[in-house]
Amino acid sequence: MLGPVILAASRSDKMRRLVSAAPVTKPVVNRFIPGETVDQVVPIVTDLTGSGLEVTLDVVGEDITTPEQATAARDAYLELIERLKPLGLGTKAEMSVKLSMFGQALENGHELALANVRPVVEAAAAIGTTVTLDAEDHTTLDSMFAIHEELRKDFPQTGCVIQAYLFRTEEDARRLAANGSRVRIVKGAYKEPASVAYQDKTEIDKAYVRILRILMEGEGYPMIGSHDPRLIAITQELARRAGRKMDEYEFQMLYGIRSDEHLRLAAEGHRMRVYTAYGTDWYGYFMRRLAEKPANLLFFVRSMITK
Numbered sequence: 001m002l003g004p005v006i007l008a009a010s011r012s013d014k015m016r017r018l019v020s021a022a023p024v025t026k027p028v029v030n031r032f033i034p035g036e037t038v039d040q041v042v043p044i045v046t047d048l049t050g051s052g053l054e055v056t057l058d059v060v061g062e063d064i065t066t067p068e069q070a071t072a073a074r075d076a077y078l079e080l081i082e083r084l085k086p087l088g089l090g091t092k093a094e095m096s097v098k099l100s101m102f103g104q105a106l107e108n109g110h111e112l113a114l115a116n117v118r119p120v121v122e123a124a125a126a127i128g129t130t131v132t133l134d135a136e137d138h139t140t141l142d143s144m145f146a147i148h149e150e151l152r153k154d155f156p157q158t159g160c161v162i163q164a165y166l167f168r169t170e171e172d173a174r175r176l177a178a179n180g181s182r183v184r185i186v187k188g189a190y191k192e193p194a195s196v197a198y199q200d201k202t203e204i205d206k207a208y209v210r211i212l213r214i215l216m217e218g219e220g221y222p223m224i225g226s227h228d229p230r231l232i233a234i235t236q237e238l239a240r241r242a243g244r245k246m247d248e249y250e251f252q253m254l255y256g257i258r259s260d261e262h263l264r265l266a267a268e269g270h271r272m273r274v275y276t277a278y279g280t281d282w283y284g285y286f287m288r289r290l291a292e293k294p295a296n297l298l299f300f301v302r303s304m305i306t307k
């Protein structure tokens with residue numbers, strides 16, 4: 001019940017100002033977003049990869065309003081890649097990007113986002129790693145998939161994300177599973193209307209399994225983005241049935257959520273990638289984490305009251 005209300009608030013500027021300015025917000029935010037600067041995140045990358053985990057790094061930010069902000073986003077990723085270079089981690093540290101942060105919603109946004117993301121993908125390839133295009137709300141996806149296809153002509157390792165809650169996704173999965181691409185499957189984190197998306201959790205879970213089967217039986221590289229213990233177990237079973245070895249798919253979870261499970265799966269020999277977001281514009285990302293688990297909101301509110 002609370003989830004949709006929090007998701008609506010995630011798009012409110014008034015709430016953004018209120019939550020971002022509250023001094024008590026910081027410790028709660030840090031659980032999900034461990035730093036604001038590249039200097040703070042690099043040691044975290046070293047720690048995580050030192051524990052046998054892999055990472056995907058997201059410089060938080062979305063819904064920008066000027067082309068200059070899009071250029072700044074590009075530069076933030078380029079700086080990050082420059083800082084990762086001496087670590088020599090290759091694909092153990094990849095990047096996740098939101099095209100809205102690269103200007104997708106601005107005038108000529110499709111071209112602008114492509115022009116801004118391409119140098120990031122190039123720089124990532126130059127240090128032996130890759131980029132995954134996150135999935136945002138459904139109105140942005142045709143453009144995201146077209147940019148993904150364009151980038152893959154030169155950088156076939158470029159990944160993308162599909163969301164189980166959308167009716168369109170089984171079809172997208174079929175197309176993407178056919179040509180060796182890296183595809184992250186997630187449940188979906190945005191507030192979507194009933195005309196395009198399942199609203200019921202059980203329906204979303206069932207769709208997730210159908211899509212997972214398509215990906216596992218296909219020729220791509222499935223990346224399972226979920227903390228759901230049932231889906232983790234189903235993934236292992238479907239991978240076994242499809243004859244996939246442990247390095248022919250990977251699990252992905254968010255930083256700060258079920259961290260013991262990250263280590264458990266890695267210790268079993270699985271590839272486990274931790275999605276690690278950092279930066280100052282954390283509001284939208286943080287609110288989606290609250291919406292996924294209303295208990296997080298109670299924790300947040302309690303910390304405001306007891307301070």
Ligand code: FDA
Pocket residue numbers: 133134135136161163186187188189190225226227228229252253254257258275288289290292293296
């Ligand atoms: P579910 O929400 O059912 O959670 C299962 C269990 O995990 C919960 O019972 C709880 O224990 C734990 N859990 C889940 N979320 C939690 C939270 N916020 N706080 C505390 N515990 C929590 N979405 C999107 O639309 N576009 C994208 O590009 C991405 N990218 C992405 C990358 C990765 C690596 C992950 C893991 C997820 C995303 N998502 C995303 C988010 C995704 O759509 C979804 O909202 C969350 O993963 C929550 O769904 P689960 O599959 O974890 O199941």
